[in-house]
Structures are given as structure tokens and as C-alpha cells.
Amino acid sequence: MGDINLFEQKFNHMNILKFIFRSLTFYRRIHLWVVLGTMVSTTILVGALIIGDSIRHSLQQIVFDRLGKTEFALSSGARFFRTQVAENLSEKLRTPVAPLLQTKGIAIVGSGKQRVNNVQVIGVDNRFGKIGNVSGIYENISSDEAIINSQVAFRLQLKIGDEFLLRIENLYYIPKDVPLALDSETSFAKRFTVKSVVSKKEFGRFNLKADQIAPNTVFVSLDFLGQEMGLEYKSNVLLVAEKQENPLSINKVNEAFKEAWSLSDAGFELIQILENNQIELRSERIFLDPSVVNKALKMYDNSQQIFTYFVNEIRLKERATPYSFVSALSDLDLKEDEILINEWLANDLNAKKGDQIKLTYYVLGSSRSLVETTSDFRVKSIVPIQGVFADRKLTPDFPGLANAENCRDWDPGIPIDLDKIRDKDEDYWANYRGIPKVFISLSTAQKMWQNRFGNLTAMRFPNEKKERVEEDLTNAIDPVSLGFYFRDVKNEGLRASSQSVDFAQLFLGLSFFIIISALLLTGLLYVFSIEQRSEESGLFLALGFAKKSIKHIILLEGIILVIVGSIFGAVSGILYNQIVLLALKSVWQGIVGTSSIQIHIKSSTIILGTLIGVTINLLTIWLVGRNQLKQPIVDLQKGITKLETIKTKKPKLSTAVSFVCLMGVIIILILSDVGRGREAFASFFSAGSLLLIGGVAFVNLLIIKKANKLKTAKLSLISIGIRNNARKRFRSLAIVGLLASGLFIVFTVGANRQSSLKDAEKRESGTGGFALFGESVIPILYDLNSEKGRNFYTLNEINPENVKFVSFRVKEGDDASCLNLNRVSTPQLIGVNPDELSKRGSFSFLKTTTEVNPENPWEILDQNLSEDVIPGIADQTVIVWGLGKSVGDTLVYVDESGKIFKIKLVGGLANSIFQGNVIISEKAFIKKYPSISGSRLFLVDAPFSEIEDTTQKITWALQDQGVDLTPTYDRLAQFSQVENTYLSIFLILGTFGLILGSIGIGIVIWRNVSERQGELALLRSVGFTRKAVQLLILSEHSVLLFAGILIGIVTALLATLPTLMQPGSNIPYVTIILLLLIVVINGGIWTYLAAFMATKKDLLPALRNE
């Protein structure tokens, strides 16, 4: 009881807190508005921060969804290792390791109308389930069954038990670009029954790429897939699960792999050649990797190097022998032009020592084009088919030849004319099989036939034991150099998600104007609440309160209001965030690309948002309130606000600002080229901004000048109105500035939208003038412009004169386009012959380094910058936003042999269809990734008027390759849609900001009018009608509204001039006009309301007070 009395007693005593409490409740109406203003800004702040958290958290969640327990992953591409390696690794590392066989495919339902291209087909067993933390699902998949993920199920409307056709890309040891590699059976089709549909919880979202967009995946039995492709018990992906205790390091995992692998895992084979006690190293890829050869040469300097090739013809004058093997051995003592021929050939050609022999053979050009070449030799001697010259193993197992029973069954990867094969050739094949008929020097053979895959077909180590050679080579060769290396996929994913597009920042940026408006509103309301109570401050001063104490009281009241407003704001921020997330999942999904966005509320974020809200609002009220007690006590006490008079002197600062800004605008306009479209945007935006600042300063000048001129002019109501603007100049300028800058920002951003349709046919546009953008699941091996390519892919219906193709090789990487929210480090690489783009003058460059020739920027791609630095080009937006880099920076990649190389970004393209990719030259591409055969991406140069017909014909012809053709403007539209969605959000939020700002203007007008009650009453008392007074108020403020809107529009037009003049621009005129109307009507309503309210009151009491 005693305590309660004490409390009551304390509360009954008058103190500052009690006074503040009384004031807060007494002036609750005006305070409520201050609280609301604070609430709005805090709502936006907290909401934006939670959006940031939610997106970041969701992206992180996606990393766990797509990787399960995977911490490290190895993806060996076109090399296949034993699944046993997974078991060995698992034992060594004591953690689950899953082997996968991953390829691509096309899922088709019904007659083929419903299809999903770009399906990842993954051979799995129960070990995959363990990594995904799901049991049972991936066990015992029969050869007819497939597990599909929800994406495939949704897109093809499949459910358990349904059947669908899956066309699967065949995987081969031998890259398709290897000379003599087969070109048949790049894919095979099989019908599957859906065993189950897996969601993200069941590891259905598995994806090694850092992308928030869920892939289309079909899981089949690992054993079945291996068998079908001739890769039994082989795999090309390893997943290593994380370990909670004793966490693994990437080095440890790579070390463990080195201990677990064997030469056969890289396609190497060691065979014992009993006849001469030699061990031979050969490769299933026909050619030995140079890195392996170098290691072997270092260890065994007495080794024999062998290079065997297939030639089309061996000719001596009129006599010719078709299709034979030629070998080069390192230990043959032959000059460059000397040749040894065997007895059989000597008989066939009737050749003798010293004769000139001509060899005709194919070498590989680009896109598997074969170039027939000839070389001349002089017969050094004729050798018997004995000993080394009778060694069948000199010839590698060329596919299509090695297993043929007779020559007519030959089916090599090159065109051969079976009619040329004579009976004696069949006999030779029957007796001697692939024994070379010709021997040349190794250096000559390498000059003629070496290629990016190697320059030897075998190596032999004399007097060695197989086991020792195996051990030596396995130890010496670093599997990394063959592409066997692990990536720390989990950390990479988490890093990519943590560095993802910061939606908190983004939404804060997009809501910038709304926050500023809300702050302005809070500040205005607060300062007016203080002004309303200026008598109170005067009384306090008279009663002996120090100024500081009164300021503290005022500030304390403000703090309480701001804290209350911010707390409410935090709560409504959560609600606002829900609404925005709902929009992001639906109408704004374009910018996140996924509906897997979950709200994630962190108390620290809410506290932070609230604190920021409190701080910026406090700062605002401190800034606006700090000058409130500068008037004399007596005036304050009487509630007399400072009587502002009209400045008569010419304002020097405004004159200087106007002049400097105008000069700046002129200089920028002279230096900028409006024709450069969006490139010139920054310059014109600066010019517009300068004009805006100068414009507001000029209005200041104008107000003063007009007001002074009017002093001598005929007195009219309008002139009095205009003169009034000169009295409270800062308020007047605030109205003009706020309106102008609001309109400027909203218009400029709104007008900066992109349209892909307009001007799409122009070469310099983002489409490069190409009509179609194509991607294939199965690589296109031949040049589609060549007759062979057209015949091979049955593209005969296409008119080659009208339709041309530009192909790109693709090294898959992360998508760096704006569709991926993650910050990626190794975007997809695409290799092209730059001549194809430069001769067409396709695409425009926004920025280039100094090395680039502005006349022909594409040619830089074929230049060598320095060792291991190759030039690359990407979209400027990708460079800046997707990669967080700038032109001139480098990206680090690992090539096929595990070597690190750099790509220097030498040019940034204006918005193009290449978004998400880095373009390098095909030559550099092949050098770095020799095993990647064919092209998966191509542009179709065709008349835009025939897009539909061309699409149909190409899609039909290349359906087995899983070709997806998109009109280039549609592809561009997808990217533009992201940007345009951002702009839409900005427009919507900006409009709200403008409306809030207009309310602020209304408050200023109302205040302007209400504090001049006496003055208006006087006008009435001397005979002005109510309407006349209204006209005065209207004229006074309409001038300001007009000036603000005019400056806003003119400066916005200047800033957006390049975009307006650019053919691809798509200005949302309707939205802008609507917005303009909203602002004008809103401003008009407030002005009229203020005028109406001011004259509605009985003005005489005000007069008496005066």
C-alpha cells in the first residue's frame, strides 16, 4: 500500500515527464499525425529490411534445398570414373559420397507437343538419397522408371504412373570434335514411367548451379543409364556430404581423390605388349592428354612415342590405295619428307625407293568441318610386315573402324567412299587389320595432325612392369590437371546467396521518395505543432526556464512521439513486408524468378529498422525544431511569429547557382551525344538534375524580382498573392522543389523503361539484328550454314540465302543475368567466331577498355592480351550488377586441365540477348575446353517477317537436339521485364511518395493560410469578398504548383531525352499522365481546400486578436 501511495505521490508532483505526458494527451490530434508520419517512414524501412532478410534467407534455404548435405562436388564432364571411387572416398573421408551420372535430356509427353527441353537427367542410386537426407525414394529404380521433380511434373502435367518419353544426350569418352569421332547417336530416347514426383524436401531441387530458379530434373537408375551409354559402373559427378565432426577441407577431399583414383578413371589404359616386353599407355579418347605425356616423358626418357592417323588416300602418280593407317614412331630415323612403306603398299602402288608419295587426309576445321589436305613424301625404304612394322596395336581403337569385320562395315566419323575399297583392301584388313602401311617421322605427323586433344596416340615404356608404370603415373599425374577437382559448392552457394542482390537496399532505394516524403511530413507536422505552442515556450521562458530546458522538453516530446510512431511502424512494417512478398511471389515474380520466397523475421532487423526509423525521424524533428526558440521571448509569449518581409536585395547565391547550373547544363549538352541512347543517359540525367537545382534557384530570383516589381505596379489580388510567396520564400521554394524533384525522379525512372520489340531488327540493338536465339540440349556438331550441316540436320527446307546461323560453344556456368539473384563468380562462357558478329556490326558497346578498337570492337576477342588472360565481353549490366565488377576487371576460371586462367572483361554491351553469359572467342574456348564439342547456343539471322515459319522449320529439324528457339526480342523482353518490374515498383512507390508529398504541400498551404488569419480578416474587413480572398490564396499557391510541375516536367524531359529518342524506348505515357494528373489534382484540391477553409471561418475574432 505504501508503495502505491509513494507512486501516486510522485506522479502527483509536477515534473517534466508529467508535463510531457499531459501535453502528449492534450495535443493528441496533431501528435497523432506526427506519429503517423513517423510510422510511414519506419514501416517502409522495417518492411524493406525484412524483405532483404527474407530474400537472403530464402536464397540460403534454396542452397540447402538444392545441395542437401553436399559440401563438395566434383563434376568431371566428359571423363568418367568408376563408381567404386565413391566408395573408396567414402571410406577414406568417413562421410557419405554419392556417384552420379549426369547428362541432359528432353522430356516429351504425348505426340511431342508438350515438351520440356533443358532437363537435367541424373543417374542415381540410394547414395544420392543419403546425401539428400531422404531414404527409400531413390532406391531400386528400375530401368523403366524415372523419378521426376515437381517442376517437370508441373510443366508436363505428369503424375505417378504416367508415361513420358525422355531423349537423353549420350555421353562418350571421346569428345565429338576428336578427329574420326563418331557423329551418330548423339542421343537416345526411352519411355519411362513416373515412379514418384519429388519436391524440394525430397531433394528434387538438386542443382549444382548457384541459381534460385528450380531446374527441371529427371532421376533414373545409375546402373541403367551407365549401361545404356556404355558407361557401366561409371559416373561423372561425385557429391561429398558434409561432416559435422572433424569438418572436411577441400584439400583433404582432393587429396583423398588422388589416393582413390586410378588411370582408368581418366580413360587411360596400360597394356602389356608381350612381343617386345613393352607397356603401352593409350587412351579411350584416342589422343593422349599433353599434360600426361609430359609427365610420362619426364619419368621415362626411353619411352617410345606413337602417333597413328587415318588417311584417305596414298597415291603414287595414277595408282592409289584408299583408306589406310599411317604411323609415326619417335624412334624411327626419318627426315621430315621421308617415308617408309610396307611391302604390301609398295606392291599396290608399284612403288620403289625414292618415289614421291602423296598422302591425302582430313584435318578438322571449325564445327567439325573437314578439310582435305595433302602432303608429299619421298620413299626412304620399303619395309617388310614384320616386327614393329607388323604391330597391330600401333593403331588406336578408332570408333567405327576397330571392331569392323570388313572394310565395308567401316563407319568412321568422317565421310568415306566405300566404293573405293577394293577386294585387296578387304584382304589386307582381313589379314593385317589396322597395321599401318606407311611410317613417317613423329615431328612431321605432329605437324600435320596434332590437334587440341593431343599429339600422340600412344606411348610405350620398354622393360617396365605394368604395375610400376601404373603406380608411377598415378602418383605423378595430378587428377586436377584432367579436370578431377572438387568445388566447395556449399560455401560457394552460401557466398553467392549472401552476396545476392540486396533487396533491402533495393527496396530502400525504390522507396526513397516515399521515405523522404514521410520524413518531410513528420517534420512539417512537428514544426507546426511547436509553432502552435510557441506561446507556451514564451511562457516557459518568462517563468524562468532556460532555453536549453525548453528545447529538451520539446525534443523529449518529439522523442516519445517518434518512438511510438516507430514502434507502430515496426508492426506495420511486418504487414507491409507481407504485402510486398505477396507481390514478389505473384505480380512482381519477374524480379525474383521463384515463388520460394519465405518471410523471415529477425528481431535484430526489426530493432535495427525501428532504431533507424527513430534516428532519421529524430534527426528530422531536431533539424526543423532547432530554430524554433530564436524569436524574442516577448514575441513567442504573445504567439507572434516572425513577420517575414520581402527581400529587396538581389539574392547573390541564387543568381550564382542559377548561372552555374545553366552553364553546367550547356557544357554537358555540348559534350554529350543524344544519339548514343541509353549510354548518354547518365550525362542527360546530370544535366536534368542541374537544371532542376538551377530552376528552383531561378524561381527564387523570379519571386523576389516579381515581388519588387509589383510594388510599383498596379495593385491587384493576384499581385498580392504572388508577393505573398516572397514573404515565406523558403516555404514557397520547398513546395516548388518538392514537386519538381518528385516529378523529376518518378518521370525519369518511369520513362527509362525498355522495350525490346522496337528496333529489334537493327544490328546495333540488343538483338544484334538476329531474329532468333536458340539453345539446344544436345550439342550441334556441324556448321548449320554448311551443306553438310543442313543435310545432317535435315534443314533442307530452310533457304540458306535467307537464314544464317552463328554458333556458340557453351561452357556451362552460373547464370549471371538479372534473372539470378545470387552474386555469381563464374558465369557461363560462350565461344564464338568474332568475325561473325563484327562483319554484321551487331550489338552496341557501352564501355570498352583502351585495348579495344572502337571501329571494330569484336576483333579484340581474337587477340592475345597476355599469357593466360583472354579477352571477354559481357553485358554491362551483368558486369556491374551480376558480377559486381567493372570493365577492365578479370574473372577467374579453371580450364579443362585444372589450370587457372583469367578472362579480362574488355567490353560491356548495351542490354543484349547475351545477358548472363561471358563471350570469348571460339579459338580461346577450344584451347581452354577442348573436350566440349559442338555448339549449344546459336543465333539465327533471318528476316523478322518470317520468324514464325523459320522457328517452325528449325524446331522441327532439330527437335532431337532439344532446340528451344526464342525470338530475340522476346528474350530481351524477359530481361527488360526484370528492369521494368523494378521501374514499376518505383513508379508505384514513387507515386505514393508524391501523394504524401502533396499532403505535405497541403499542410504548408493550410499553415500559410491559418497563420495569416488576421491578414485575411483585414482584407475582408476592408471590403474584399470571400471569393476575392479565395482567389488571392489560389493565385498565390497555384503559381507555386505550376512552377514546380513545369520545372519537374522540363527537367525530366531533358534527363530522358536520350531514352525518348532511342527507338527501343517504351515510355509509359499513360502512367505518367495519370501520375501528373494525380499530382495536379491533389495539389489543386489541397490549395482549394486551404482557400476554402481559410475563408469559411469567421475572421473577425482573428482581427480583434491582432
Place this chain on the structure above:
Amino acid sequence: MLLELKNIEKKYYTPSGKVPVTILNNISLQVEQGEAIAVVGPSGSGKSTLLNIIGALDKPTSGSVNFNGKNLATMNENELANIRNMEIGFIFQLHHLLPQCTVLENVLIPTIPQKKKKNNKEFRNRAKILLGKVGLENHFDYFPARLSSGEQQRVAVVRALINQPRLVLADEPTGSLDQTSADNLGQILIDLNKAENVTLIVVTHSLDLAERMNTVYNLQNGRLEVYKKS
């Protein structure tokens, strides 16, 4: 001597004019503790200005104000605030009561800035006694809006006295009151002057009120002259 004004001069510069307007011209005045004086004069003669200068609300253009032997011109803002709070009580023509505070709280407002606070209970008791003396013993918890203008002005009088000032300055204290209330308030002021031995300086148009004081001064054309002395 409690208050001594020496050669006080106050000039105003209008925003456009270059020639200053002299409101107070060489005014000297000496006031003893417990005296009650009135200053009368026509509107605009500078009565309120004089009062504001005495109460440290305004500063003279020249001349000095000595309060209790100290020259106000030598004091900083905080010291002046302290003088206004502890030594001087103000009564204005308009009561300036805070609408958000009760009668009792309004009276206690001047106790808030005091650093060396008396017991709060003491202040409250004093406030209640003083309010009782002016006939407001039943209105402690009323908000000002419920009081008549006479009652409101009486609260303002009590507020001026709460810190036991040595000097009370009243600027047209009865100016906004009806005759009965004005008489009533005049009597209260005289009674308080005597009971509390507080010095009283009243600026007024009302001769009735002025004549109740010991000395009446007339302020005209910037000069202060004795009009009547009892």
C-alpha cells in the same frame, strides 16, 4: 534597494526605416522591497516594454537594471532565467495557462526548473494555500478551460507567487476581466503584497487598480514621471 533602473533607453528600428524610434527615454527608477507601484500611460507608450526590461525578458538599448544589487546586463542567459524563475513572478494580461495541465499543475510549473528543489510536498501545500487565498480551494484538479477568466487570472497570480519571488510584475492583469473580477483581482494583489511582503509593479490602464498602489507613475513620450504618491 530591490530594483534600480538607471538611464534606461529603448529604441526600435523598423524594418524599412533608418531612424530609430525611441520608446523609453532616460528612465531611472528605484523600488524598495515591499513597495507596490503602478505604471500608467496611453497605449504604445512603452509600459509593457519597461516591464519586460525590468523582468529580464527584454534588454534596454542603454542604461542598466540592477536587481538586488546585481546588474542584469552582466548576467548570462542561464543566470537571467534563474532570476526570472526564483526572484520574479509574472502576471500577464492573458493568463497563458497551459490547457493540458490542471490548476494545481499550472501553479507548480515554475517549480520544475529549480535545481535545489524544496520538498515537492512543500510546494504543493504552498500552492494549495495560495489557491485557497484566491478562492480556488475547490478547483485544484480543474483544467483551465473549466474556469472563468477571472479564475484563470487568479491561477496566473498564484503561479507568479509559487516560488516566493521578491518582485511580481503584472502586465495589464485585469485588462481582460470584467469589472467585478478586476476589482477582486486587484484586491488579491494588494493583499498578497502586504501578506507576502512582495514588491509589486503593475502596468495598467485601470486607474482604479493603479490608485490602490503606493506610487503611480505615468509613462508618456518615453519619460516616466510620478503621477501620484500615497
